[in-house]
Amino acid sequence: MTSTAADGSGSRAPGFTERYRVIQSRDRRFDGQFVTAVRSTGIYCRPSCPARTPREENVTFYPTSAAAHEAGYRACKRCLPEAAPGSPLWDLRSDVAARAMRLIADGVVDREGVPGLARRLGYSPRHLTRVLTAELGAGPLALARAHRAHTARALLVGTDMSSADVAFSAGFSSIRQFTETIGEVFGLTPSALRARRSAAARAEISAGEIDLALPVRGPIDTVGLFGWMRAHAVPGVEVGDDRSFARVVRLPGGPVWFEVRLADDGRLRLRARLTALADLGTLIARVRRLFDLDADPLAVDDALSRHPELAAAVAAIPGVRVPGAVDPDEMLLRAMIGQQISVASARTMQGRLAAELGERAEVGPHPLTLFPPPAVIAERGLEVLRGPAARMRAIVGAAAALADGSLALGPGDDRTEQRERLLAMRGIGPWTADYVRMRVLGDPDVLLPGDVAARAGAAALGLPSDPAGFTAFSERLAPWRSYAMAHYWYAAPVTQAWRSPAAPLRPSESEASA
Helix, strand or coil, rough: CEEEEECCCEEECCCCCHHHHHHHHHHHHHHHHHEECCCCCHHHHCCCCCCCCHHHHHEEEECCHHHHHHHCCCCCCCCCCCHHHCCHHHHCCCCHHHHHHHHHHHHHHHHHHHHHHHHHHHCCCHHHHHHHHHHCCCCHHHHHHHHHHHHHHHHHHCCCCHHHHHHHHHCCHHHHHHHHHHHHHHCHHHHHHCCCCHHHHHHCCCCCCCCCCCCCCECCCCCHHHHHHHHHHCCCEEECCCCCCEEEEEEEEEEEEEEEEECCCCCCCCCEECCCHHHHHHHHHHHHHHCCCCCCHHHHHHHHHHHHHHHHHHHHCCCCCCCCCCCHHHHHHHHHHCCCCHHHHHHHHHHHHHHCCEEEEEECCEEEEEECCCCHHHHHHHCCCCCHHHHHHHHHHHHHHHCCCCCCCCCCHHHHHHHHHCCCCCCCCHHHHHHHHHHHHCCCCCCCCCHHHHHHHHHHHCCCCCCHHHHHHHHCCCHHHHHHHHHHHHHHHCCCCCCCCCCCEEEEHHHCCC
């Protein structure tokens, strides 16, 4: 067979030989990045499936499970490809398809339909469908349907929710649609799929809560993640320790409490209480972005460690992640508050703002406060905020723009356009615009030459720490400069207080299969 093969659309595309070698080696690193459909069996698998490697002439590779569904294949019952971590391509790429995938995962199609998705991306529904079908082998409805199936599977094996609750929580419009989709995708009824869950998974289920394993592509630096969350936690809104992080956040259906914790078996788990179960898919997508769980750490570490100046830092902290954001508007306002002041001072001001203007949420096991929405900060922020008058007016002005819709932020933004919109706002400079791009969009290639802590970390690593030298050295680290920033931050003296020698999860420990 040649080094090209069908890409799912009937054309020939490069990469067959490389992908076939991946499935021969059962390399877990590629789980979630493509699926392998086998014509002789009618099923599709993740690359690491332990089943016997199919013959080349029977194999078709698809970029998404939705494309395999559309072609008539069902998911493998042995390797459960729907339980694989998501593809890192949606953060690496900034094209329309990647932006659409981020919005679909956030539940936009379920809430606003294909017209709403197309409007956010600046295209007509028909053109968007053509683009996604050409790029990913399936249109927006099929991609959203695959995402619902993934959420439904997680609920069936991870909770004792009724089938009706699972159906509507996953975004299905009817129980019949839910049952038919589960049958088509997995070749099982919902009850049969639930019966396959392990005894350990059943034992972990708590009444009144949703408790799910979070698939992770390891290794993962949990010390850095939980340390970062704890160090930046807004008092009264967020709480964390060296193994867990919890907070409340507004989602379309109302307040949600969630906790991400490192379980005794080495897996990351999500525990949540929601006002509206229909928000669960959105919550999972945002938590995954907050903890950067769809990153490809081996690719990042391999690229960065090729530079002798960083090799020791990468070896010391394998699987470094770049924290994201669960609420884009909140992220911008917190970044503006934190400009040119210490993390401790920023937390104090953010905590005061939440205490004075936030709303108490009783949805979790312990009361916490919702970070105040932009409209409230726009109206009353000047009563609470302290600091230079120009900065306070800029924060309130940004909150007003977010509240009236003249400024909109979200995971589906174009990187360049988002940066330009932010820089056009009074009081927002390059550091803030780029920091928001890193956190909200998950852009893997952001450098912050004005960041004092990062430059201090660079100096600790023996690298140039003046802005020009820092920038010049870091240019060779593209397209992973955001992850280099994480290493710079962790090398800075200010972070050493909460970093410890605890070992990160290895790939075999972090791959969830609930």
